[in-house]
Amino acid sequence: MGPLARLTRVTDGPATHWVLTLVCADRPGIVHALSGALVDAGGNITESQQFSSEDTGRFFIRMQVEAAATPQQLAAHLHPVAQRFDAEWTIDVVGRPLKTLVLVSKAGHCLNDLLFRRRSGQLSIEVPLVLGNHRDLAGLAGFYGVPFEAHAVTSPQTKAAFEQRVVAAVEEHDVELVVLARYMQILSPELCERLAGRVINIHHSFLPGFKGANPYRQAHARGVKLIGATAHFVTPDLDEGPIIEQNVVRVDHAASAGELVATGQDEESRTLTRAVGWYAQHRVLLDGRRTIIFR
């Protein structure tokens, strides 16, 4: 079972609107087999996107299906297709909130955007816990009714303890996604591996330009005319994980490094929120070092 399978958290009861993803080696007949299984299950395909990767020879499909069925009934029809094509697949209820753990430090703009949109119904996530290495955002989390814990990270020992708390929280709350919402510590390679494909970070520059620390200072020194933000999966290679979404905004010579920070925060929030929203809707699939985004 690959990383996609781990995403699946089908509710037990019957539902009517389903989202299905399937990834396998590309060969003729997949769509026909899949649509046949869905017809047999009484389903109607309302949305479908597919992609055949020339880089990896993989086939990717995401479908939304209306079907009055239990997940067991659907799975019984889909399982033989998945076996025949040796495919990884997931099925979920459309709109089910994704269990999301958020890590933060001091800057609140990304957390604020995530929680505001969750409350207003634009972002289908459930946040059982916010973990910070500072206390600054306790009030913001509290306002939105989300539990908050702070554990200082000031030494290898406290860093290890923080990461153990992350792992425990993931298990305790059955967390499906970890979001680094301007969490300013680097995750250990072990934690990156353990949560591979399930951690999204927002980097405050337009990658691959300006990796590492202080990207806005670098951007100012280089005199760029656009600054940006990049939401990407976290891997042990810092700032090298697969890119999910990027945005830029125009700046000019008059902007100090400090003003670039303020200007860039908008792009950071919107870029991260959009990446999280797509992930929660199973629109983000991995193709080697690249992502397939079925918008």
Place this chain on the structure above:
Amino acid sequence: MGPLARLTRVTDGPATHWVLTLVCADRPGIVHALSGALVDAGGNITESQQFSSEDTGRFFIRMQVEAAATPQQLAAHLHPVAQRFDAEWTIDVVGRPLKTLVLVSKAGHCLNDLLFRRRSGQLSIEVPLVLGNHRDLAGLAGFYGVPFEAHAVTSPQTKAAFEQRVVAAVEEHDVELVVLARYMQILSPELCERLAGRVINIHHSFLPGFKGANPYRQAHARGVKLIGATAHFVTPDLDEGPIIEQNVVRVDHAASAGELVATGQDEESRTLTRAVGWYAQHRVLLDGRRTIIFR
């Protein structure tokens, strides 16, 4: 046979890469039936996009298929599916240049963009003729090796004669698309009806704002902060036809109406060229007053 069918111009010989569109009332089983027919014809679906319109209850699909077959062989498999779902459908060879008649007046930026991209291989059209109501762009057409004719439009009689020449050219060259590349005359309702769904215009504003003449002067007077361009199908209702593509660009208080004209020309060219390119690839389908764009 509906408007879509008129688009089809299948080459007679065998090909290997096909583009298929199909539109019908939405109901379960269409994708399965279609993909089954393609499997039977030895085809592999390499690209697929679909949409179910809540406004009209119509189902739209565009597929690219690899199949070593003649068009007759493919059609023999697809015809029963189209009949069963009472669908309009087209099949074409991927990348076949669309026969395109271009109408112009004096401004050359849109014609230049279309012809430059056609030559550089980015735009899959074939231009058998450019018709102008002024002679100004004869040299530009000539440089790109495209026949050019000018017929002045200065009275109801000359206007009628111009439109008769359009109709004759459409028939003579088997024209599939007519592009108004800043052609500054209004087409008669009769011609609009006759060529319905086959004429694309570029309007030099962000519709529905600033319809009619002198949109840049209107934009300056209103003090807008963005100006734009709109590519749309031509209908007898001036500037009210279905929108295909729109773009905007930022302007500020210092821009005179004349400077807005210069700034807007970039958006006009790119917007029109993009719309024509999508149309040539069968990516533009009509859903009542709206367009479906399978990008």
Place this chain on the structure above:
Amino acid sequence: MGPLARLTRVTDGPATHWVLTLVCADRPGIVHALSGALVDAGGNITESQQFSSEDTGRFFIRMQVEAAATPQQLAAHLHPVAQRFDAEWTIDVVGRPLKTLVLVSKAGHCLNDLLFRRRSGQLSIEVPLVLGNHRDLAGLAGFYGVPFEAHAVTSPQTKAAFEQRVVAAVEEHDVELVVLARYMQILSPELCERLAGRVINIHHSFLPGFKGANPYRQAHARGVKLIGATAHFVTPDLDEGPIIEQNVVRVDHAASAGELVATGQDEESRTLTRAVGWYAQHRVLLDGRRTIIFR
């Protein structure tokens, strides 16, 4: 004294960084006279933007000046220049928070953005009061420590009472700007006149397209490919006041009217916040029906 003069709220004590605006009929010598007065006052011009309007023949300038002086000292030097050119002018301390009254209804995205940025130091406003015609946003205001009052508007009488409360609050708190942050009632012509040049509204479309109610439903029906938001001054002519800022975002055929609403909210918040920020920094000047924006 014109509308600009009313904006001025110079602190009494000395400061070192000043912002100056001056508007008058355009003629030679203004910059020289102004810079001479500033040199005499011991000032150094650190930022300067000017514009001569061909439409109205007016000259506009905004300067930032470093000078260790009291406002009285600066005014003593500037007054003769203003008199000589018959100019309206203002002087203020750079970064002084603008006293801003916010009116809201039920939707919180604009209020959230304004208050979040005020707290994080990106938006130089002070909010003595939020007035709603519904209670929904009391909690949000409370979290940011801002007083909130709700007064239902359900009849001509309650509407008049609400507006009287607005007028009273403006006087009581010495309010310099009133922001309609998705306040869904139309202000009376009398109130518009009374607060002319001091009320900013966010309209949820790209004006001048889709004026009036339900712009997203209109946008969906018309099948536009970009939707937008417009921040403008409020005048008695609904949605016709001078435009301050506009933004758009791309949408496609798959977006329902409801999804357009969600998508558009981002543009609404950022557009309104940006307009308010520019106004607070004296970067927005009126030139007839148009605005001069010194960004």
Place this chain on the structure above:
Amino acid sequence: MGPLARLTRVTDGPATHWVLTLVCADRPGIVHALSGALVDAGGNITESQQFSSEDTGRFFIRMQVEAAATPQQLAAHLHPVAQRFDAEWTIDVVGRPLKTLVLVSKAGHCLNDLLFRRRSGQLSIEVPLVLGNHRDLAGLAGFYGVPFEAHAVTSPQTKAAFEQRVVAAVEEHDVELVVLARYMQILSPELCERLAGRVINIHHSFLPGFKGANPYRQAHARGVKLIGATAHFVTPDLDEGPIIEQNVVRVDHAASAGELVATGQDEESRTLTRAVGWYAQHRVLLDGRRTIIFR
């Protein structure tokens, strides 16, 4: 005399609309002294932009001035101010076409854009010669009536000969700007030094990401979601010269490296043309490794 002075090519006869740039160490009184000199010369400032660089302590100003004067008369008034502040300055007639040498290889999109806009009056340049290391674009240059020469660059000897031809052409035609319009050879350090501040290149990526060869292939491999183009001054450090303008465009996972090339060409042309246009209007000033752009 610094690099700015070399730009000045004042016509000998009188004119009425002038553009002035001045750069010096920042200190109080510059604007006053400059505006005083202009008032004395009978001038009226119609446009003015200034900037004080915190990085370098330099002051930059660009003014447009209406004055019925000869350049000698203006210079006589301005010279004492420039001396007093130890400033580099230029004065030119607004709209005078800049003498521009264009270097090309095989790809014509940038040359096409430059020449089309020059002809349509949107770009104030004069092109005495296009030099290519291939013959492919001879026809395009010819259509626009511009002399074209090709000299193959296939060895150190032919490269040196090509560069000698560049130097000779610069002297022969009094060239003020050299534009590398997708010229695919690296200039020698000696030529870069010799023409410092007068050579603009278009790099087909969003610098500082993807320096060097094949940026679109790199961009595809990295899976970026936006691709871009960067116009910059050429220095001996490849792709490290001061940035003048940048633009990006959205791409998705389905775009092959080849499709990225086609998509990126639009951004290349518009970015280069914009940079050249600003330079021709004396809107681009150098501040160390950064550029000041007075748009």
